[in-house]
Amino acid sequence: MTEKTDILVIGGGITGQSAALAAADAGARVTIVDAARNAGSTANAGSLHVQMQSRFLRLNPHLADNLESSLPLYVRAVTAWEELDQRLGGVELVRQGGLMLAETAEQAAFLEQKAEREIRKGLDVEILDRDALFRHAPYLSERFVAAELCHNEGKLNPLVANRKMTAELDRLGVSRHVDRIVQIGEENGKAVAQGAERFVADRIIIAAAWGSGELARPLGLTIPTPGEPLHMNITEPAEYVIHHLIQHAERSITLKQFASGQVVIGGGWPATLDRDDALPAIKPQSLTGNVALAGEIVPAVVGLRLLRTWAGVNTPVDGKATLGPIKAGGLIHFALPGDAGYTLGPIVGRCAAASAMGTTPPMDIAPFTPDRFAA
Amino acid sequence: MMKRSLTIAFENETVNAAPGMSVAAALTAAGQRVFRETDQGAERGIFCGMGVCQDCLVEIDGKPNVRACMTKVRDGMRVARQAPRPSLQVRPAAEEPATETVAPDVLVIGGGPGGMKAAIAAAQTGANTVLMDERTVSGGQFYKQTGLDGTEPLDRQQADGARLHDELLASPARYIGGAEIWGAFDGPVIVAATADCVYTVRPKTLIVATGAYERPLMIPGWTLPGVMTVGAAQTLWRSYRVPAGKTVAIFGNGPLNAQVALELAEGGAAIAMLADAAPSPVTRPSPALALAAADPALAAKGFGMLANLRRRGVSTQWNTVPRSIRQVEADQLEVEYARGERIATVRADAVCMNFGFQPQNEILRLLGARMDYDPRFGHLRTQRTETMETTVKGVYAVGDCSGLGGAPAALVEGEIAGLAATGKTAPSSALSGRLQRHRRFQKALWETYAADLPDVRDAAPETIVCRCEEVRKEQLDAALAANPSDIGAVKRATRIGMGRCQGRYCGPALASCLSGHTGKPLDEFSYFAPRVPVKPVSIAVVASSDLSADDTADD
Numbered sequence: 006m007t008e009k010t011d012i013l014v015i016g017g018g019i020t021g022q023s024a025a026l027a028a029a030d031a032g033a034r035v036t037i038v039d040a041a042r043n044a045g046s047t048a049n050a051g052s053l054h055v056q057m058q059s060r061f062l063r064l065n066p067h068l069a070d071n072l073e074s075s076l077p078l079y080v081r082a083v084t085a086w087e088e089l090d091q092r093l094g095g096v097e098l099v100r101q102g103g104l105m106l107a108e109t110a111e112q113a114a115f116l117e118q119k120a121e122r123e124i125r126k127g128l129d130v131e132i133l134d135r136d137a138l139f140r141h142a143p144y145l146s147e148r149f150v151a152a153e154l155c156h157n158e159g160k161l162n163p164l165v166a167n168r169k170m171t172a173e174l175d176r177l178g179v180s181r182h183v184d185r186i187v188q189i190g191e192e193n194g195k196a197v198a199q200g201a202e203r204f205v206a207d208r209i210i211i212a213a214a215w216g217s218g219e220l221a222r223p224l225g226l227t228i229p230t231p232g233e234p235l236h237m238n239i240t241e242p243a244e245y246v247i248h249h250l251i252q253h254a255e256r257s258i259t260l261k262q263f264a265s266g267q268v269v270i271g272g273g274w275p276a277t278l279d280r281d282d283a284l285p286a287i288k289p290q291s292l293t294g295n296v297a298l299a300g301e302i303v304p305a306v307v308g309l310r311l312l313r314t315w316a317g318v319n320t321p322v323d324g325k326a327t328l329g330p331i332k333a334g335g336l337i338h339f340a341l342p343g344d345a346g347y348t349l350g351p352i353v354g355r356c357a358a359a360s361a362m363g364t365t366p367p368m369d370i371a372p373f374t375p376d377r378f379a380a
Numbered sequence: 381m382m383k384r385s386l387t388i389a390f391e392n393e394t395v396n397a398a399p400g401m402s403v404a405a406a407l408t409a410a411g412q413r414v415f416r417e418t419d420q421g422a423e424r425g426i427f428c429g430m431g432v433c434q435d436c437l438v439e440i441d442g443k444p445n446v447r448a449c450m451t452k453v454r455d456g457m458r459v460a461r462q463a464p465r466p467s468l469q470v471r472p473a474a475e476e477p478a479t480e481t482v483a484p485d486v487l488v489i490g491g492g493p494g495g496m497k498a499a500i501a502a503a504q505t506g507a508n509t510v511l512m513d514e515r516t517v518s519g520g521q522f523y524k525q526t527g528l529d530g531t532e533p534l535d536r537q538q539a540d541g542a543r544l545h546d547e548l549l550a551s552p553a554r555y556i557g558g559a560e561i562w563g564a565f566d567g568p569v570i571v572a573a574t575a576d577c578v579y580t581v582r583p584k585t586l587i588v589a590t591g592a593y594e595r596p597l598m599i600p601g602w603t604l605p606g607v608m609t610v611g612a613a614q615t616l617w618r619s620y621r622v623p624a625g626k627t628v629a630i631f632g633n634g635p636l637n638a639q640v641a642l643e644l645a646e647g648g649a650a651i652a653m654l655a656d657a658a659p660s661p662v663t664r665p666s667p668a669l670a671l672a673a674a675d676p677a678l679a680a681k682g683f684g685m686l687a688n689l690r691r692r693g694v695s696t697q698w699n700t701v702p703r704s705i706r707q708v709e710a711d712q713l714e715v716e717y718a719r720g721e722r723i724a725t726v727r728a729d730a731v732c733m734n735f736g737f738q739p740q741n742e743i744l745r746l747l748g749a750r751m752d753y754d755p756r757f758g759h760l761r762t763q764r765t766e767t768m769e770t771t772v773k774g775v776y777a778v779g780d781c782s783g784l785g786g787a788p789a790a791l792v793e794g795e796i797a798g799l800a801a802t803g804k805t806a807p808s809s810a811l812s813g814r815l816q817r818h819r820r821f822q823k824a825l826w827e828t829y830a831a832d833l834p835d836v837r838d839a840a841p842e843t844i845v846c847r848c849e850e851v852r853k854e855q856l857d858a859a860l861a862a863n864p865s866d867i868g869a870v871k872r873a874t875r876i877g878m879g880r881c882q883g884r885y886c887g888p889a890l891a892s893c894l895s896g897h898t899g900k901p902l903d904e905f906s907y908f909a910p911r912v913p914v915k916p917v918s919i920a921v922v923a924s925s926d927l928s929a930d931d932t933a934d935d
Contacts, residue, residue, distance in 0.1 A: 243468040289927035297923035310916035
């Protein structure tokens with residue numbers, strides 16, 4: 006059976022959905038095909054990241070420049086989320102800023118340097134001294150001496166966002182298929198994708214996160230897209246007091262509180278993908294380490310009970326988005342956020358849709374061309 | 381009556397309690413049944429009575445999220461109804477919990493018939509054996525012992541349990557009561573905590589004997605305070621001598637309901653109704669005869685029980701199921717029920733339900749033990765060898781946690797597994813002969829009680845299907861209409877299964893609805909993916925657990 010469409014989006018996460026939404030808005034017939042396996046978006050914990058994450062810098066020092074050059078995309082990504090929040094009738098988006106905490110003078114100095122670099126890229130950040138920090142966030146442990154507050158940052162509820170986004174796409178008549186695409190190419194001026202079914206389209210947008218590298222390789226591009234399974238935790242509800250997105254200058258953590266009152270703890274502790282191709286499994290060391298650190302940062306959470314842990318898959322690529330056609334005038338386009346995929350999804354999806362449809366993207370995508378992965 | 385020599389404060393009232401009572405029992409005895417308020421403003425109280433449903437949460441001495449059913453009273457204790465979102469503040473811990481890492485030859489989880497028997501058998505071979513039970517009152521759900529000091533066993537069942545527990549304590553096995561098991565990892569590594577110690581256990585072999593919990597019927601009103609499982613009412617009475625109400629209505633399917641009706645009647649409660657969904661056994665004599673043939677003594681006990689009830693003016697209403705429950709005045713509930721085609725109502729202070737059981741197989745599923753769906757009982761059965769070993773080497777499963785089988789079978793399975801887990805003695809053929817007899821009896825028993833139970837797929841739109849997140853059937857139906865790819869997609873779309881009971885009640889119901897929608901038969905993958913923690917656990921406990929055995933997460 007062959008499905009014919011104008012725009013075929015491979016990958017039904019927030020990036021692919023955003024691409025589909027933009028293409029459908031522009032009048033295209035759109036089909037999303039998704040493998041329904043180990044997605045990032047369905048397991049996401051809802052941080053809106055803008056400032057450079059210390060986790061990424063520490064794990065990938067060689068990619069720091071790539072990340073820094075992407076910062077304008079992060080700033081624009083938050084605007085895209087605000088627009089989506091409006092359009093979808095609310096996704097519990099809160100923008101009270103994100104705090105990155107320092108507990109030593111050395112960490113504070115690192116944040117000051119980082120803040121200077123980020124200001125140059127247009128971020129709205131400030132360094133808080135101890136007193137200012139505790140005025141902003143009295144719930145924090147007294148161990149901290151300073152913090153970087155990034156006003157662009159925030160959080161949202163991905164469960165609500167995903168549900169409303171799917172409903173909006175359904176309303177626009179975007180067709181959804183569960184299938185794993187194994188090969189793509191161009192034939193007779195059309196883009197084709199082969200899974201259990203065959204799909205023929207005017208353009209294909211690859212928004213398949215960790216599955217993208219394999220699809221790109223036969224087309225002459227070597228894109229590193231190993232999945233990075235990450236651990237997350239959620240507690241039972243409590244009074245809502247943690248308004249910020251919390252991170253640490255040197256240690257892996259994100260901590261925030263949803264509107265439900267539940268506290269979500271994550272931030273890059275590893276999970277595993279090794280049991281029989283099943284869902285990513287958690288590592289006991291990540292569980293204890295991650296929540297113990299949360300307790301050191303916000304002491305009141307120690308008394309809360311954990312309800313659930315899970316793992317989702319992040320795809321950092323090279324720390325930079327990959328956007329645009331495989332080759333000039335080509336029929337196959339990329340929509341890879343490159344780390345923080347949920348934050349970047351809406352803006353990256355919209356840029357990719359514009360690229361595929363030949364209209365002007367909401368921002369300059371030239372810096373993100375896939376050319377850098379050509380052999 | 382027990383001397384109620386302690387006093388606790390509940391809200392602004394003083395409540396007398398007997399030493400050893402649970403907070404839930406003391407409050408019930410004082411006529412207090414509303415323990416907390418939900419996010420949507422609904423009232424909740426005791427429901428499962430065994431630490432599963434998490435609906436009886438109260439604040440004790442300023443600490444929220446404490447299960448009233450699992451916590452003993454202490455003189456001077458201050459108990460308050462729990463707000464939907466308790467304050468987030470630092471509460472000074474009494475003390476840092478002690479930590480202990482244990483590496484026994486055999487770890488048995490669960491202190492019911494199967495678990496106790498397994499631990500005794502293993503310990504007697506000389507194996508270093510530890511038994512952990514989440515309750516402080518021993519015996520599990522079958523033998524449930526008295527929690528009160530100096531009370532005599534109520535009957536032979538409780539006396540048998542006391543004897544077995546004494547045998548366990550006299551054996552070389554180490555018994556750790558009040559230990560909540562919150563996680564299991566490959567290895568196996570089992571993590572648990574008591575009130576004052578955090579345990580990490582790395583046993584050579586593991587015997588899981590975690591029993592089952594009760595399945596209610598999801599009907600409008602099933603979450604009201606005063607509506608509880610039959611087992612919860614039984615625990616209030618057998619362990620604490622507190623009647624669930626002055627008048628009690630019991631609806632269900634299976635032999636437990638008549639037994640508890642008789643116990644409560646003997647305790648002085650008026651039984652407003654005893655209803656079973658099955659047709660009268662008189663209409664189907666052949667399973668009843670098979671029952672008598674399989675175990676004449678047990679069968680006689682059962683028929684004697686029904687006769688005894690009749691002498692007390694309580695006759696079972698067969699072919700009868702509840703349709704909805706509403707509160708008519710303070711502490712008065714009215715149940716609308718159907719007896720065949722006829723619709724009628726009955727009023728009572730307490731409404732109890734038991735429509736079968738769900739195995740507590742969370743630990744087995746986490747460790748990767750394979751299971752098959754059993755359509756007769758509507759739940760998963762763990763695949764086991766003749767020695768009760770699961771598909772995970774060194775992990776054994778005994779009793780109802782591997783699929784409903786009853787206490788007599790659990791005793792034998794425990795003995796077989798306890799011996800096999802030590803690798804020292806092969807199970808004797810006498811044991812397997814006894815096991816076959818118990819299984820034949822169980823089979824005949826449940827044929828006697830075979831009934832077409834109301835299907836949750838047909839539940840009224842306003843019926844709550846997820847008690848914790850307060851999700852209604854109509855919301856589930858809307859999510860199903862979007863053709864979700866799997867049960868996880870429904871969970872994410874509706875929040876069904878995201879609450880404190882971790883999907884124990886809604887999970888099987890949702891799996892059944894989804895299977896009905898897709899036409900795909902149920903199997904072990906139809907349910908929510910198993911996740912740590914298997915019970916809500918405080919971050920303090922997790923952080924104190926000794927799980928840093930191999931690599932570290934960072935750098």
